[in-house]
Amino acid sequence: METTAKTNFIYELIDKDNASGRFEGRVHTRFPPEPNGYLHIGHATSIILNSGIARAYKGKFNLRFDDTNPSKEEQEYVDSIVEDVKWLGGDFEDRLFFASDYFPQMYDWAMQLVKAGKAYVCDLTADEVRAHRGAPGEPGKDSPFRGRSVEENADLFERMRKGEFPDGSRTLRAKIDMAHPNLNMRDPVMYRILHAEHHRQGDKWCIYPMYDWAHGLEDSIEKITHSICTLEFEDHRPLYDWFLDQLGIYHPQQIEFARRTLGNTITSKRKLLELVKDGHVEGWDDPRMPTVSGYRRRGYTAASLRAFCDEVGISRVPGVSDIWVLENSLRNELNKTSPRRLAVLKPVKVVLTNYPEGQTEEMDLLNNPEDEAAGTRKVPFCRELYIEADDFKEVPPKKFFRMTPGQEVRLRAAYIVKCESVVKDAAGNVTEVRCTYDPATRGGDAPDGRKIKGTIHWVSAKHAVPAKVRLYDALFTARSPEAVPEGHDYKENLNQASLEVLERAMLEPSLAAAAPGSRYQFERLGYFFADPKDSKPGAPVFNRTVTLKDTWAKIEQKGAPGQPA
Ligand code: ATP
Ligand code: MG
Numbered sequence: 001m002e003t004t005a006k007t008n009f010i011y012e013l014i015d016k017d018n019a020s021g022r023f024e025g026r027v028h029t030r031f032p033p034e035p036n037g038y039l040h041i042g043h044a045t046s047i048i049l050n051s052g053i054a055r056a057y058k059g060k061f062n063l064r065f066d067d068t069n070p071s072k073e074e075q076e077y078v079d080s081i082v083e084d085v086k087w088l089g090g091d092f093e094d095r096l097f098f099a100s101d102y103f104p105q106m107y108d109w110a111m112q113l114v115k116a117g118k119a120y121v122c123d124l125t126a127d128e129v130r131a132h133r134g135a136p137g138e139p140g141k142d143s144p145f146r147g148r149s150v151e152e153n154a155d156l157f158e159r160m161r162k163g164e165f166p167d168g169s170r171t172l173r174a175k176i177d178m179a180h181p182n183l184n185m186r187d188p189v190m191y192r193i194l195h196a197e198h199h200r201q202g203d204k205w206c207i208y209p210m211y212d213w214a215h216g217l218e219d220s221i222e223k224i225t226h227s228i229c230t231l232e233f234e235d236h237r238p239l240y241d242w243f244l245d246q247l248g249i250y251h252p253q254q255i256e257f258a259r260r261t262l263g264n265t266i267t268s269k270r271k272l273l274e275l276v277k278d279g280h281v282e283g284w285d286d287p288r289m290p291t292v293s294g295y296r297r298r299g300y301t302a303a304s305l306r307a308f309c310d311e312v313g314i315s316r317v318p319g320v321s322d323i324w325v326l327e328n329s330l331r332n333e334l335n336k337t338s339p340r341r342l343a344v345l346k347p348v349k350v351v352l353t354n355y356p357e358g359q360t361e362e363m364d365l366l367n368n369p370e371d372e373a374a375g376t377r378k379v380p381f382c383r384e385l386y387i388e389a390d391d392f393k394e395v396p397p398k399k400f401f402r403m404t405p406g407q408e409v410r411l412r413a414a415y416i417v418k419c420e421s422v423v424k425d426a427a428g429n430v431t432e433v434r435c436t437y438d439p440a441t442r443g444g445d446a447p448d449g450r451k452i453k454g455t456i457h458w459v460s461a462k463h464a465v466p467a468k469v470r471l472y473d474a475l476f477t478a479r480s481p482e483a484v485p486e487g488h489d490y491k492e493n494l495n496q497a498s499l500e501v502l503e504r505a506m507l508e509p510s511l512a513a514a515a516p517g518s519r520y521q522f523e524r525l526g527y528f529f530a531d532p533k534d535s536k537p538g539a540p541v542f543n544r545t546v547t548l549k550d551t552w553a554k555i556e557q558k559g560a561p562g563q564p565a
Contacts, residue, residue: 008314010053010255014226017253018057023225027059030224031090032066032099032215035077035199037269038284039084039292041305041326045260048309050228051090062222063092067100068214070198078199080284084292088302099218100201106209106217107161109247110172110190114153118246119190120146121156122173129171132178133186139179140186146175160193163206167193174213176242184239188212216240219252227254231316258318264474265290265323266481266490280494281475287543288475288498298472299519299529299545304330320480324552331546334519334527339367342379342412342457342508343522343542345469347386348430349461350403352417352437355383360460361442365413379508381414384461386506388524391456392433394422401454403433410455412523416441457523464506467540469528471500507540514540524548 018025029050033043054061063085067073085092113119122145124132134140148156157172159165172191180186190213195206209217219227227240234256244251261267267290275281275289284291287298295305307329312321342365361381368374387403396404403409408418415437423432440447444455474495481493511520517532520542528542535541 007310008049008257009316010049010226010228010257010314011056013253013255014053014057017225022253026223026225027054027057028062028223028225029054029059029228030062030064030219030222031085031092032064032218033081034066034069034072035074035081036069036072037077037273038080040267040269040272041262041265041290041292041295042260042267044084044088044292044305045309045314046228046230047085047088047090048306049257049314051088051092052306052309053226053228055091059225060095061090061092062095062097062224063090064097064099064218064222066211066215066218067098067198067200068209068211070194070196070201070208073199075199080293084296087296088292088305095222097218097222098200099214100198100205102214102218102221103201103205103209105221106214107207109217109249110209110213111154111157113174113190113246114157114172115150116246117150118175119157119172120148120153120175121160122146122171122187122189123169124171126168129173129189133183134178136181136183140183142178143173143187146178146187157191160191160207161205163195165193167195169193172207174239174243182235182238184212184236185242188239212236212239213243216244216252216254217249220244220250223250224252227252229254229256230259231256231318232259256316257314258316260312260314261318261320262290262326263320263322263479264476264481266476268482271482271490274491278491280491287470288472290475297529297532298543299527300330301333304333307333322552323474324550327546327550327552331527331548334521334545336370338519338521338527339374340365340369340523341511341520342459343467343469343511343525343528344386344388344457344459344464344506345471345502345522345525346389347459347464347504347506348389348392348433350385350387350417350433350435350458352383352385352415352435353420354436357383359383360462363413363443377510379413379510380460380463381458382460382462385411385458386461386464387411387433387456387458392419392430394430402456403435403454407454408438408450408452410441410444410452411437411458412455413444414442414458415439415444416446416452457525459506459508461506463509465509465512465540467505467507467511467542468534469502469505469542469544470531471502471544473498473500505542511540513537514542519545521548 031047051061122143132141171189173187176185178186191207237254285293285297308326362378363381364376391402405419417435417437421434476493477495478493482490514530516535518530526547527545529545531541
């Protein structure tokens with residue numbers, strides 16, 4: 001497996017620590033998701049970054065569930081996250097941890113701070129705590145409970161844990177400084193009371209640690225060296241350091257980087273959940289979703305996501321990456337690895353009037369021009385064929401080199417044919433195109449050297465395998481779907497045409513046996529993936545992973561509510 005290139009500022013910081021011997025040359029990172037949703041492309045960045053660093057330094061990488069908030073967490077999310085991290089190449093070996101397993105140790109450490117006079121039980125409500133907090137440049141007010149004795153605090157905190165008090169009635173707070181210039185340092189809450197069922201701990205606990213208190217302890221327990229997180233935690237770093245210093249325990253280094261944001265995409269678990277619940281998509285793994293499971297089901301490879309992360313890199317400056325960069329890294333890979341096949345998505349029938357009835361020829365087609373070892377295959381050819389409806393125009397626009405009356409066109413690796421007439425139904429739709437073929441051009445080349453500008457793909461009507469094919473477009477029309485003005489909702493930016501289902505595409509016969517989860521290039525149409533859930537040998541269902549060429553110019557011109565076109 002390839003490693004993430006050593007190109008970002010985090011590597012420099014780690015090199016410095018290694019040079020000074022700060023962590024005895026160890027490098028140990030972690031990915032700490034909250035199990036309250038499926039992972040998205042932002043999380044993928046973090047997994048690829050953290051596991052890539054561990055791999056580059058021959059260090060270790062942990063997967064740790066930050067399951068400190070019982071109300072929104074579910075086993076389904078835990079399972080999906082484990083699968084996604086493994087799929088992305090995040091090798092945590094046997095180091096799969098749950099923060100909730102550290103609750104007893106965290107409680108003991110909290111009691112240690114209580115006994116040292118550095119934490120107190122506060123009876124203010126959440127609103128009162130907020131009101132006492134002050135504002136930037138304006139000091140907060142001490143809680144009236146700040147002066148409680150160590151004995152009273154120890155007694156009350158223990159009784160909080162035993163469940164003697166109702167939800168929200170008390171908190172445990174660090175005793176730091178209510179006038180501190182950094183608001184995070186103004187006596188932050190460490191524990192709240194919450195009588196809730198925890199997905200692993202059941203009702204063992206009714207006090208739950210806050211993120212700022214818990215996170216550094218989790219890192220410390222696991223002997224993490226570099227705790228990498230997103231920029232919004234920069235102002236929390238002094239608190240991360242304060243807790244560890246007060247306890248005098250092993251102290252990792254927190255490092256922040258800018259969140260990954262992708263154009264025409266949202267990366268908020270809350271909003272992704274809303275799209276699932278409200279039926280805007282078919283589930284967390286809908287191939288239009290920016291979730292890891294969505295990308296996987298669409299046919300993306302883990303290697304292409306890693307290549308994308310390497311290409312875009314990480315930094316401390318927030319920015320929006322373009323989807324076409326991701327798509328290009330995917331095309332680069334699929335171009336080299338995908339077998340080519342013939343498929344017609346929107347079929348129109350062609351009859352070769354001078355071709356013998358009942359005759360079948362086997363045409364030789366290259367499996368992959370990028371890979372000689374892939375060899376060739378036989379594709380049957382007959383008097384009746386399907387071609388792509390778009391490849392025929394009765395009245396052609398300028399420079400139309402495909403099939404149109406009176407013009408010769410090449411059928412890929414077969415013959416040169418010429419359209420002589422069309423058959424229409426009562427409504428005037430073309431139901432059949434009648435052509436003649438030139439028997440001297442088998443393989444597709446004219447012996448007299450005459451130039452044929454257009455080449456189109458085909459399948460034999462008699463041998464074709466009908467299939468369902470799903471085409472996708474961006475889920476959102478706006479580049480920054482969440483940036484909507486007052487009174488608007490990000491869902492107004494949903495692309496109403498993000499899914500097109502073709503119920504009766506026609507495939508070359510070899511695709512009848514396509515294994516679910518296999519990838520192909522359908523010539524001239526893009527890269528396609530046999531859906532791992534819906535596709536069955538004999539009844540294939542294909543998702544288009546990506547088109548052959550970049551189509552983003554078209555999409556970005558579409559306007560969106562409250563956004564310029
Ligand atoms: P969301 O806002 O979608 O709920 P989160 O940050 O609350 O995301 P966590 O489960 O806490 O979700 O995230 C786990 C890890 O993934 C954290 O270390 C977080 O910093 C990182 N992460 C989350 N979103 C992104 C992103 N867009 N880019 C990079 N890293 C991210
Ligand atoms: Mg979070």
